[in-house]
Amino acid sequence: MIRLDGKQTSNEIKEEIKVTVSEMKARGERMPHLAAVLVGNDGASLTYVGSKVRSCEYVGFDSTLIRLEEDITEDALLAQIDTLNKDESLDGYIVQLPLPKHIDEEKILLAIDPKKDVDGFHPANFGRMALELDAFIPATPFGIMQLLERYKVPTSGKHCVVVGRSHIVGRPISILMSQKGPAGNATVTVAHSRTENLAELTRQADIIVMALGIPEYLTADMVKEGAAIIDVGITRVPNESHPKGYVIKGDVAFDEVAQKSSFITPVPGGVGPMTIAMLLKNTLLARQWNLS
């Protein structure tokens, strides 16, 4: 059994980006520039955004953090988006979610210029990805594809069951793994809450991607010997014996499933750590597409 180490892979990707950036610097090119918009003072959001900004600095990108008041109007936020769209010094930007309840998240995301949408949440990017054009792929599926490719998990002709049909994980990963190309050419089934006989399906799968959000849902009896397991679930489960009062659990009962699997991502330390690396990768792509 091989553990797909997201922390290590994420670090490798960051180092690769760092090298590319230093080459760009040597050629006198402008550095890739990412901006992050943070509305309000949510603690978790602050942590995420802070971590993204520090990662930019680490690889040598320019970064800008734009903090806006919790009570900003939707129109004022849209005006800010318009400014960012027009800012030629900026290759990409993200709007940290969730937004305050008085703001229509969909409206904001649709206002982002798809060419700067390095989160890959805009429908124009989703469509370009599905139609196999250059596109920003959302960080989680992009990260999974990198893990599959770098660990050489066999996918071509294999049966992959994706459990979950969300817009940012289940749906895009199912499309990517079914397309031609690295970590692709799989026969992909999308299962979800309405699926009958899920265990019957997962027991046939060569690869299982769990993106359901139910802790330890996938148990050993649902898995074929030698399957590859990708666990996207991250749920805080209350646990009083733990100093934080909770533990992080994936959608996979790790210990029992690991024994039957060929490859498996741990939680934490699997898919999760890949996301910031993929955001950086998208920002670098935005810069490169801008140049060409």
Add this chain to the structure above:
Amino acid sequence: MIRLDGKQTSNEIKEEIKVTVSEMKARGERMPHLAAVLVGNDGASLTYVGSKVRSCEYVGFDSTLIRLEEDITEDALLAQIDTLNKDESLDGYIVQLPLPKHIDEEKILLAIDPKKDVDGFHPANFGRMALELDAFIPATPFGIMQLLERYKVPTSGKHCVVVGRSHIVGRPISILMSQKGPAGNATVTVAHSRTENLAELTRQADIIVMALGIPEYLTADMVKEGAAIIDVGITRVPNESHPKGYVIKGDVAFDEVAQKSSFITPVPGGVGPMTIAMLLKNTLLARQWNLS
């Protein structure tokens, strides 16, 4: 066994549209207006476009046929596209494919304003469909969804195997049937040329959508008793005993598969006739979204 009659269903949809249009007329509203761009003199394309224009007239739409010379430059065609994008009297338009070889088809399709892209080929429409926003759905998958819905083919929780991963049929129908909503909530598998053990998969399927383009590929031994069968294949097979010198064959060995199936689309007369009705439906939607 129930035959899904595309000709009859298509006529029903046209009659429904005709009623809506006459109500719009009674309210003094401008009629939906579709334009078709035809480059060159290809016989088949002329026939298709002619049929689209006549269908517009039948339901009471305004229609415009724009015929351009075979040797038009790409720039001149792009200028024409720009004019159509800006024409406020126009709700939607299509560019009949294929285009002459000296013109980059992708470039032309990307230039169409997604709001007028009633063929649903623009990535912005594909993305909006996948992310469950209002979108123009390409005619073939849209037509299949209508057949499933109107004939009340059970889909929720059922296992559907789509054979073929094309951008305009296999991929979109797999997404639509897997989403919530009418004819949705299926567990969908996308199979393709690289799939191992296809027959093993199709034998498990409650619904099979064949979009491979190989005549009579799906045989009775590949089908479970009681499955619903959607055949998107349309291939001309040479046949000297036929006055035209060919016969039209679907991807399904109809006679033997029909005996085992609960529902089945014939070829011709199944999915094919639905496409023009769905183009009209998209044009009506374009008009309605323009009004609101």
